[in-house]
Amino acid sequence: MEIVDLRSDTVTQPTPEMRAAMAQAEVGDDVYGEDPTVNRLQQMAAEMLGKEAGLFVPSGTMGNLSAVLAHCGRGDEVILGHLSHTFVYECGGISSLGSVHSHQIRNQPDGTMALDDIQEAVRSDDEHFPVSRLIILENTHNRCGGVSIDKEYIGQVASLAREYNLKLHLDGARIFNAAAALGVSARDLAAPFDSVTFCLSKGLCAPVGSILCGSNEFIYQAHRVRKQLGGGMRQAGILAAAGIVALESMVDRLVEDHIRAKMLGAGLKEIPGILVDPGSPSSNMIYLNLDRDILPMDAAQAANLLDEAGVKVGVTSQNRMRLVTHYWIGESEVDIALNAFRTVL
Ligand SMILES: *Cc1c(COP(=O)(O)O)cnc(C)c1O
Numbered sequence: 001m002e003i004v005d006l007r008s009d010t011v012t013q014p015t016p017e018m019r020a021a022m023a024q025a026e027v028g029d030d031v032y033g034e035d036p037t038v039n040r041l042q043q044m045a046a047e048m049l050g051k052e053a054g055l056f057v058p059s060g061t062m063g064n065l066s067a068v069l070a071h072c073g074r075g076d077e078v079i080l081g082h083l084s085h086t087f088v089y090e091c092g093g094i095s096s097l098g099s100v101h102s103h104q105i106r107n108q109p110d111g112t113m114a115l116d117d118i119q120e121a122v123r124s125d126d127e128h129f130p131v132s133r134l135i136i137l138e139n140t141h142n143r144c145g146g147v148s149i150d151k152e153y154i155g156q157v158a159s160l161a162r163e164y165n166l167k168l169h170l171d172g173a174r175i176f177n178a179a180a181a182l183g184v185s186a187r188d189l190a191a192p193f194d195s196v197t198f199c200l201s202k203g204l205c206a207p208v209g210s211i212l213c214g215s216n217e218f219i220y221q222a223h224r225v226r227k228q229l230g231g232g233m234r235q236a237g238i239l240a241a242a243g244i245v246a247l248e249s250m251v252d253r254l255v256e257d258h259i260r261a262k263m264l265g266a267g268l269k270e271i272p273g274i275l276v277d278p279g280s281p282s283s284n285m286i287y288l289n290l291d292r293d294i295l296p297m298d299a300a301q302a303a304n305l306l307d308e309a310g311v312k313v314g315v316t317s318q319n320r321m322r323l324v325t326h327y328w329i330g331e332s333e334v335d336i337a338l339n340a341f342r343t344v345l
Contacts, residue, residue: 004333004340006264007314009174009257009284009326012205017249018242025241029234030056031227037237041244045211048247049175049196050187053219055212055226056240060085060173062231063197063212065093068134069228070221071167071195074099076133079121081107083143085171086136097229101130111141111149115156122164135161138171139178139189145277146285146324148178151188158192170196173210177203177283180254194218203254203284204246205327208239250327257284260325260334267338268323273345286323287316295345302344309340 005011014022028034042054057063064086068078078094080087082104086094094100103121105113123129135157139149161168170193172178172186179186190196195214200206212222226232233239261281268286269276273294277287290299297305299315306313314322323337 001310002333002336003310003312004329004336005312006323006325006329006337007312009203009324010201012201012203012326012328014207014242015205015245015327018206018245021241021245022238025237027235027237030236031232031234035235035237035240037244038240041240041247042211044244044247045198046213048186048251049190049198049213051190051196051213052216053214055219055222056233056236056243057197057210057212057226057231058208058233059201060171060197060199060210061090061093062226062229063210064090064136064169064171065097065229066222066225066231067169067195067197067212067214068094068100068136069098069225070218071169072098072100072133075101075130077101077103077123077130078134078136079103079105079113079118079132079166080136081105081111081113081138081141083107083141084136084138085142085173086138088143103132107141107144109144111138111144111147112153115160118157118160122166132164132166134167134169136169136171137193138173140174140181140283140285142173142285145280145287146174146177146283147279148181148283150182151184154189154192167194169193172196173199174202174283176251177254177258181258181283186251195222200243200246203257203326204250206239206242206246209243211243253327254284257325257327257329260329260331261286263331264323264325264334264337267334268341271338271341271345274341284325288321288323290319290321292319305344306340309344311337311340
Protein backbone atom coordinates (compact mmCIF):
# COMPACT_ATOMS: atom_id res chain seq x y z
CA MET A 1 0.00 0.00 0.00
CA GLU A 2 1.32 3.44 -0.91
CA ILE A 3 1.55 5.68 2.15
CA VAL A 4 0.43 9.28 1.60
CA ASP A 5 2.11 11.29 4.33
CA LEU A 6 0.52 14.70 4.82
CA ARG A 7 1.70 15.27 8.40
CA SER A 8 4.39 17.75 7.40
CA ASP A 9 6.75 18.81 4.62
CA THR A 10 9.56 17.63 6.93
CA VAL A 11 8.81 14.03 5.89
CA THR A 12 10.24 14.74 2.43
CA GLN A 13 13.10 12.43 1.57
CA PRO A 14 16.19 13.52 -0.35
CA THR A 15 15.77 13.08 -4.10
CA PRO A 16 18.04 10.74 -6.13
CA GLU A 17 19.83 13.87 -7.44
CA MET A 18 20.53 14.93 -3.84
CA ARG A 19 21.85 11.51 -2.90
CA ALA A 20 24.19 11.56 -5.91
CA ALA A 21 25.43 15.06 -5.01
CA MET A 22 26.00 13.93 -1.41
CA ALA A 23 28.00 10.91 -2.51
CA GLN A 24 30.24 13.06 -4.70
CA ALA A 25 30.52 16.11 -2.44
CA GLU A 26 33.94 17.66 -2.02
CA VAL A 27 34.47 18.07 1.74
CA GLY A 28 36.87 19.45 4.35
CA ASP A 29 36.81 20.28 8.05
CA ASP A 30 34.18 22.99 8.37
CA VAL A 31 35.32 23.87 11.90
CA TYR A 32 38.50 25.10 10.14
CA GLY A 33 36.23 26.78 7.56
CA GLU A 34 37.65 24.39 4.97
CA ASP A 35 34.60 22.61 3.61
CA PRO A 36 34.16 23.98 0.09
CA THR A 37 30.64 22.60 -0.27
CA VAL A 38 29.45 24.19 2.98
CA ASN A 39 31.09 27.47 1.96
CA ARG A 40 29.35 27.36 -1.41
CA LEU A 41 25.95 26.62 0.11
CA GLN A 42 26.32 29.48 2.63
CA GLN A 43 27.28 31.90 -0.11
CA MET A 44 24.42 30.79 -2.39
CA ALA A 45 21.89 31.15 0.43
CA ALA A 46 23.17 34.59 1.40
CA GLU A 47 22.94 35.77 -2.21
CA MET A 48 19.40 34.43 -2.61
CA LEU A 49 18.31 36.35 0.48
CA GLY A 50 20.33 39.47 -0.30
CA LYS A 51 22.49 39.21 2.82
CA GLU A 52 26.28 39.40 3.20
CA ALA A 53 26.80 35.99 4.77
CA GLY A 54 25.17 32.69 5.68
CA LEU A 55 25.75 30.03 8.32
CA PHE A 56 24.81 26.37 7.89
CA VAL A 57 23.14 25.04 11.06
CA PRO A 58 21.75 21.57 11.83
CA SER A 59 18.18 22.77 12.41
CA GLY A 60 15.84 25.74 12.24
CA THR A 61 15.66 25.66 16.02
CA MET A 62 19.43 26.13 16.29
CA GLY A 63 19.27 28.85 13.62
CA ASN A 64 16.69 30.85 15.58
CA LEU A 65 18.47 30.27 18.89
CA SER A 66 21.83 31.32 17.43
CA ALA A 67 20.22 34.44 16.00
CA VAL A 68 18.57 35.43 19.28
CA LEU A 69 21.78 34.84 21.26
CA ALA A 70 23.84 36.77 18.71
CA HIS A 71 21.46 39.76 18.90
CA CYS A 72 20.72 39.71 22.65
CA GLY A 73 22.57 39.61 25.93
CA ARG A 74 21.52 38.14 29.29
CA GLY A 75 18.24 39.67 30.49
CA ASP A 76 17.44 41.38 27.20
CA GLU A 77 13.92 41.00 25.88
CA VAL A 78 12.55 39.62 22.61
CA ILE A 79 9.11 40.61 21.31
CA LEU A 80 7.41 37.69 19.52
CA GLY A 81 4.00 36.18 18.78
CA HIS A 82 2.26 33.86 21.25
CA LEU A 83 1.80 31.34 18.42
CA SER A 84 5.31 31.74 17.00
CA HIS A 85 7.43 28.63 16.54
CA THR A 86 10.19 30.14 18.67
CA PHE A 87 7.81 30.69 21.58
CA VAL A 88 5.80 27.47 21.27
CA TYR A 89 8.02 24.75 19.80
CA GLU A 90 11.64 25.48 20.65
CA CYS A 91 11.64 24.23 24.26
CA GLY A 92 12.04 27.74 25.63
CA GLY A 93 15.68 27.61 24.54
CA ILE A 94 16.05 31.39 24.31
CA SER A 95 15.32 31.66 28.04
CA SER A 96 16.67 28.34 29.35
CA LEU A 97 19.94 28.49 27.42
CA GLY A 98 20.22 32.16 26.58
CA SER A 99 18.77 34.00 29.61
CA VAL A 100 16.73 36.05 27.16
CA HIS A 101 13.30 37.15 28.33
CA SER A 102 10.33 36.70 25.98
CA HIS A 103 7.56 39.25 25.62
CA GLN A 104 4.69 37.45 23.89
CA ILE A 105 2.13 39.36 21.89
CA ARG A 106 -1.13 37.92 20.62
CA ASN A 107 -0.85 36.77 17.01
CA GLN A 108 -3.70 37.91 14.80
CA PRO A 109 -5.33 35.19 12.63
CA ASP A 110 -3.30 36.48 9.65
CA GLY A 111 0.00 35.71 11.42
CA THR A 112 0.82 39.33 12.20
CA MET A 113 1.04 41.10 15.55
CA ALA A 114 -0.88 44.37 15.80
CA LEU A 115 1.51 47.31 15.43
CA ASP A 116 0.01 48.99 18.50
CA ASP A 117 0.67 45.85 20.53
CA ILE A 118 4.31 45.79 19.41
CA GLN A 119 4.72 49.46 20.20
CA GLU A 120 3.19 48.99 23.64
CA ALA A 121 5.52 46.07 24.34
CA VAL A 122 8.67 48.12 23.77
CA ARG A 123 10.12 48.98 27.18
CA SER A 124 10.96 52.47 28.26
CA ASP A 125 14.33 53.15 29.83
CA ASP A 126 13.66 52.20 33.43
CA GLU A 127 15.90 50.22 35.74
CA HIS A 128 12.98 47.93 36.64
CA PHE A 129 12.53 46.70 33.09
CA PRO A 130 14.42 44.31 30.87
CA VAL A 131 15.92 45.95 27.79
CA SER A 132 13.92 45.49 24.56
CA ARG A 133 16.36 44.28 21.92
CA LEU A 134 14.71 42.25 19.18
CA ILE A 135 11.43 41.62 17.31
CA ILE A 136 10.82 38.23 15.64
CA LEU A 137 8.36 37.67 12.79
CA GLU A 138 7.49 34.32 11.19
CA ASN A 139 6.78 33.82 7.45
CA THR A 140 4.92 31.73 6.43
CA HIS A 141 3.26 31.54 9.82
CA ASN A 142 2.89 27.88 10.73
CA ARG A 143 0.36 27.89 13.61
CA CYS A 144 -1.68 30.63 11.90
CA GLY A 145 -2.36 28.28 9.00
CA GLY A 146 0.65 28.73 6.73
CA VAL A 147 -0.31 32.32 5.95
CA SER A 148 2.15 34.66 4.28
CA ILE A 149 3.01 38.07 5.67
CA ASP A 150 3.31 40.74 3.01
CA LYS A 151 6.01 43.33 2.38
CA GLU A 152 3.83 46.24 3.45
CA TYR A 153 3.31 44.88 6.98
CA ILE A 154 6.96 43.86 7.26
CA GLY A 155 7.94 47.40 6.26
CA GLN A 156 5.74 48.85 9.02
CA VAL A 157 7.30 46.60 11.65
CA ALA A 158 10.76 47.46 10.32
CA SER A 159 10.06 51.19 10.74
CA LEU A 160 8.95 50.55 14.31
CA ALA A 161 12.11 48.54 14.96
CA ARG A 162 14.26 51.37 13.58
CA GLU A 163 12.39 53.99 15.59
CA TYR A 164 13.12 52.13 18.84
CA ASN A 165 16.55 50.89 17.81
CA LEU A 166 15.54 47.20 17.90
CA LYS A 167 16.89 44.38 15.76
CA LEU A 168 14.52 42.44 13.51
CA HIS A 169 14.78 38.66 12.95
CA LEU A 170 12.73 36.55 10.57
CA ASP A 171 11.92 32.93 11.31
CA GLY A 172 11.60 32.21 7.61
CA ALA A 173 11.54 28.41 7.91
CA ARG A 174 9.24 28.53 4.87
CA ILE A 175 10.23 31.90 3.38
CA PHE A 176 10.30 30.42 -0.13
CA ASN A 177 6.70 29.26 0.30
CA ALA A 178 5.79 32.79 1.39
CA ALA A 179 7.56 34.25 -1.64
CA ALA A 180 5.80 31.80 -3.98
CA ALA A 181 2.41 32.51 -2.40
CA LEU A 182 2.86 36.29 -2.64
CA GLY A 183 4.52 36.26 -6.06
CA VAL A 184 7.56 38.18 -4.82
CA SER A 185 11.22 37.22 -4.33
CA ALA A 186 12.52 35.83 -1.04
CA ARG A 187 15.16 38.55 -1.27
CA ASP A 188 12.45 41.24 -1.18
CA LEU A 189 10.74 39.63 1.80
CA ALA A 190 14.06 39.31 3.64
CA ALA A 191 15.34 42.82 2.89
CA PRO A 192 14.13 44.67 6.01
CA PHE A 193 15.46 42.00 8.42
CA ASP A 194 18.80 42.01 10.23
CA SER A 195 18.78 38.21 10.19
CA VAL A 196 16.79 35.39 8.62
CA THR A 197 16.60 31.64 9.27
CA PHE A 198 15.20 29.29 6.65
CA CYS A 199 14.92 25.49 6.45
CA LEU A 200 16.38 23.30 3.74
CA SER A 201 14.79 20.22 5.28
CA LYS A 202 11.11 21.02 4.73
CA GLY A 203 9.51 21.72 1.35
CA LEU A 204 12.99 21.96 -0.19
CA CYS A 205 13.50 18.22 0.48
CA ALA A 206 17.07 18.27 1.83
CA PRO A 207 17.62 15.69 4.58
CA VAL A 208 19.13 18.03 7.21
CA GLY A 209 19.82 21.66 7.83
CA SER A 210 18.86 25.29 7.90
CA ILE A 211 20.69 28.50 7.04
CA LEU A 212 20.98 31.64 9.11
CA CYS A 213 21.75 34.76 7.06
CA GLY A 214 22.74 38.30 7.96
CA SER A 215 25.61 40.80 7.83
CA ASN A 216 29.23 39.64 8.06
CA GLU A 217 29.45 41.07 11.57
CA PHE A 218 26.25 39.31 12.67
CA ILE A 219 27.26 35.95 11.19
CA TYR A 220 30.66 36.23 12.91
CA GLN A 221 28.80 36.45 16.25
CA ALA A 222 26.30 33.73 15.33
CA HIS A 223 29.16 31.41 14.34
CA ARG A 224 30.57 31.67 17.88
CA VAL A 225 27.13 30.94 19.33
CA ARG A 226 26.73 27.91 17.07
CA LYS A 227 30.03 26.59 18.44
CA GLN A 228 28.86 27.20 22.03
CA LEU A 229 25.71 25.22 21.28
CA GLY A 230 27.77 22.30 20.01
CA GLY A 231 26.84 22.96 16.42
CA GLY A 232 30.33 22.93 14.91
CA MET A 233 30.26 20.25 12.22
CA ARG A 234 33.20 18.66 10.41
CA GLN A 235 32.75 17.25 6.87
CA ALA A 236 29.28 18.75 6.70
CA GLY A 237 29.64 19.18 2.94
CA ILE A 238 27.93 15.79 2.65
CA LEU A 239 24.80 17.50 3.99
CA ALA A 240 25.40 20.85 2.33
CA ALA A 241 25.56 19.17 -1.09
CA ALA A 242 21.90 18.23 -0.76
CA GLY A 243 21.16 21.80 0.33
CA ILE A 244 22.73 23.16 -2.86
CA VAL A 245 20.52 20.89 -4.98
CA ALA A 246 17.57 22.07 -2.87
CA LEU A 247 18.28 25.74 -3.61
CA GLU A 248 18.94 25.04 -7.30
CA SER A 249 15.99 22.81 -8.07
CA MET A 250 13.36 22.91 -5.33
CA VAL A 251 12.56 26.59 -4.85
CA ASP A 252 10.76 27.29 -8.12
CA ARG A 253 8.56 24.21 -7.86
CA LEU A 254 6.98 25.14 -4.48
CA VAL A 255 4.06 26.73 -6.34
CA GLU A 256 3.10 23.17 -7.36
CA ASP A 257 2.69 22.24 -3.68
CA HIS A 258 0.38 25.23 -3.28
CA ILE A 259 -1.71 24.12 -6.28
CA ARG A 260 -2.00 20.58 -4.83
CA ALA A 261 -2.98 22.05 -1.46
CA LYS A 262 -5.77 23.99 -3.20
CA MET A 263 -6.98 20.80 -4.94
CA LEU A 264 -6.94 18.91 -1.66
CA GLY A 265 -8.66 21.76 0.18
CA ALA A 266 -11.38 22.04 -2.47
CA GLY A 267 -12.07 18.29 -2.25
CA LEU A 268 -12.14 18.30 1.55
CA LYS A 269 -14.62 21.19 1.63
CA GLU A 270 -17.12 18.97 -0.22
CA ILE A 271 -17.05 16.31 2.49
CA PRO A 272 -19.80 16.68 5.12
CA GLY A 273 -18.38 17.26 8.60
CA ILE A 274 -15.12 18.84 7.45
CA LEU A 275 -14.75 22.55 8.08
CA VAL A 276 -11.69 23.81 6.25
CA ASP A 277 -10.49 27.12 7.75
CA PRO A 278 -11.73 30.12 5.76
CA GLY A 279 -9.03 31.26 3.33
CA SER A 280 -7.11 28.00 3.78
CA PRO A 281 -4.91 26.91 2.13
CA SER A 282 -2.86 30.00 1.39
CA SER A 283 0.38 28.07 0.89
CA ASN A 284 1.11 24.36 1.39
CA MET A 285 -0.87 23.86 4.62
CA ILE A 286 -4.51 23.07 5.26
CA TYR A 287 -5.98 23.38 8.72
CA LEU A 288 -9.48 21.97 9.28
CA ASN A 289 -11.92 21.25 12.08
CA LEU A 290 -14.19 18.24 12.37
CA ASP A 291 -17.83 19.20 12.91
CA ARG A 292 -18.77 17.12 15.95
CA ASP A 293 -22.49 17.70 15.36
CA ILE A 294 -22.14 15.52 12.28
CA LEU A 295 -19.16 13.26 12.97
CA PRO A 296 -19.01 10.64 15.73
CA MET A 297 -15.21 10.86 16.14
CA ASP A 298 -12.53 13.31 17.16
CA ALA A 299 -9.40 14.17 15.18
CA ALA A 300 -7.21 11.49 16.79
CA GLN A 301 -9.77 8.77 16.03
CA ALA A 302 -10.19 9.99 12.47
CA ALA A 303 -6.41 10.13 12.05
CA ASN A 304 -6.12 6.50 13.19
CA LEU A 305 -8.69 5.35 10.67
CA LEU A 306 -7.02 7.38 7.92
CA ASP A 307 -3.68 5.85 8.91
CA GLU A 308 -5.14 2.37 8.42
CA ALA A 309 -6.14 3.51 4.94
CA GLY A 310 -2.55 4.64 4.28
CA VAL A 311 -3.03 8.36 4.80
CA LYS A 312 -1.16 10.16 7.57
CA VAL A 313 -2.35 13.55 8.85
CA GLY A 314 -1.33 15.80 11.73
CA VAL A 315 -3.62 16.19 14.75
CA THR A 316 -3.21 19.65 16.29
CA SER A 317 -6.00 19.60 18.89
CA GLN A 318 -9.08 17.56 19.77
CA ASN A 319 -11.09 18.37 16.66
CA ARG A 320 -8.40 19.91 14.52
CA MET A 321 -6.05 18.58 11.85
CA ARG A 322 -3.20 19.86 9.71
CA LEU A 323 -2.38 18.56 6.24
CA VAL A 324 0.75 19.68 4.41
CA THR A 325 1.57 19.15 0.74
CA HIS A 326 5.13 18.67 -0.51
CA TYR A 327 7.33 17.18 -3.25
CA TRP A 328 6.06 13.64 -2.73
CA ILE A 329 2.37 14.61 -2.97
CA GLY A 330 1.25 14.55 -6.60
CA GLU A 331 -2.23 14.54 -8.07
CA SER A 332 -2.71 10.82 -7.50
CA GLU A 333 -1.74 11.19 -3.82
CA VAL A 334 -4.33 13.98 -3.50
CA ASP A 335 -6.95 11.57 -4.93
CA ILE A 336 -5.89 8.78 -2.57
CA ALA A 337 -6.17 11.14 0.40
CA LEU A 338 -9.59 12.45 -0.63
CA ASN A 339 -10.90 8.91 -1.16
CA ALA A 340 -9.63 7.88 2.25
CA PHE A 341 -11.35 10.86 3.89
CA ARG A 342 -14.64 10.08 2.09
CA THR A 343 -14.46 6.44 3.18
CA VAL A 344 -13.44 7.05 6.78
CA LEU A 345 -15.76 9.94 7.55
C1 LIG B 1 10.16 23.76 11.43
C2 LIG B 1 10.17 25.15 11.90
C3 LIG B 1 11.25 25.65 12.64
C4 LIG B 1 12.36 24.81 13.19
O1 LIG B 1 12.99 23.95 12.35
P1 LIG B 1 13.62 22.57 12.88
O2 LIG B 1 14.57 22.25 11.79
O3 LIG B 1 12.50 21.61 13.01
O4 LIG B 1 14.31 22.83 14.17
C5 LIG B 1 11.23 26.98 12.97
N1 LIG B 1 10.21 27.76 12.63
C6 LIG B 1 9.16 27.32 11.92
C7 LIG B 1 8.07 28.27 11.55
C8 LIG B 1 9.09 25.99 11.56
O5 LIG B 1 8.02 25.55 10.89
